[in-house]
Amino acid sequence: xxxxxxxxxxxxxxxxxxxxxxxxxxxxxxxxxxxxxxxxxxxxxxxxxxxxxxxxxxxxxxxxxxxxxxxxxxxxxxxxxxxxxxxxxxxxxxxxxxxxxxxxxxxxxxxxxxxxxxxxxxxxxxxxxxxxxxxxxxxxxxxxxxxxxxxxxxxxxxxxxxxxxxx
Numbered sequence: 001x002x003x004x005x006x007x008x009x010x011x012x013x014x015x016x017x018x019x020x021x022x023x024x025x026x027x028x029x030x031x032x033x034x035x036x037x038x039x040x041x042x043x044x045x046x047x048x049x050x051x052x053x054x055x056x057x058x059x060x061x062x063x064x065x066x067x068x069x070x071x072x073x074x075x076x077x078x079x080x081x082x083x084x085x086x087x088x089x090x091x092x093x094x095x096x097x098x099x100x101x102x103x104x105x106x107x108x109x110x111x112x113x114x115x116x117x118x119x120x121x122x123x124x125x126x127x128x129x130x131x132x133x134x135x136x137x138x139x140x141x142x143x144x145x146x147x148x149x150x151x152x153x154x155x156x157x158x159x160x161x162x163x164x165x166x167x
Contacts, residue, residue, distance in 0.1 A: 002080055006073040009080060013044060018084060020044045021162070024072065025079040038062060040072060041163055043120070050117045061112045103142075103149050107156055108134035110166045128155040132165050 004012075013020065024040035037056040042049065051068040054061045063071060072078065109132055118126055124147075131141045142152040159165045 002082070003077055004080070005076060006069070006078060009042075009078065018044070021083050023081050023083070025081075040068065042069075042072075043117075043162070045120050048120050050120055052111075052114070052117060054111050061114065064114045065116060102153070103139035104137050105167050106134060106137055107132045107141075107159075107165050107167045109164065111164055113164050122155075124151070124155050125158055128152060129159055129164065132156075132159070 009022065013022075020043070022042040022044075024042060038053050039056050040051065040053040042051045049069075050065055051072070052061060052064050053068045053071070109129075113129070118129070121129070124145075127145055128141060131144060136144075138152055138156065139149060142149040145152065156165065156167060160167060
């Protein structure tokens with residue numbers, strides 16, 4: 001975990017051609033509402049910066065993008081960690097018992113995502129996210145989109161890495 005202010009963080013990241021995700025943690029003195037704990041994620045994907053701050057209590061989105069960046073910029077210090085945004089590749093499965101169990105998993109959304117953030121995602125990511133409702137299995141989503149299950153699993157891995165779904 002690193003510590004700096006937002007302008008310093010953005011300056012450090014300026015000019016990078018990498019896709020990155022910055023996870024920002026709550027400095028104890030900073031709250032959006034009366035003592036409301038929060039988490040933030042700053043994403044740099046294909047040169048586009050998006051930001052989302054959500055409640056740590058109920059996962060409700062509090063502020064996004066420009067407003068979120070302005071709010072974070074006012075804080076004297078941020079604790080943050082950086083990781084590359086990597087599309088996780090799932091090998092083509094050999095259909096066995098573990099594959100059948102995996103296909104029966106039911107992914108669910110864990111946060112609301114603003115439309116402008118979704119617009120930075122691939123079409124497959126948007127399609128799969130739209131079908132993740134907490135009741136459909138991976139197999140059902142794959143059938144609905146007419147995609148091989150391993151492709152849907154790969155997209156779900158991406159969405160999970162973004163922190164928007166849980167499996």
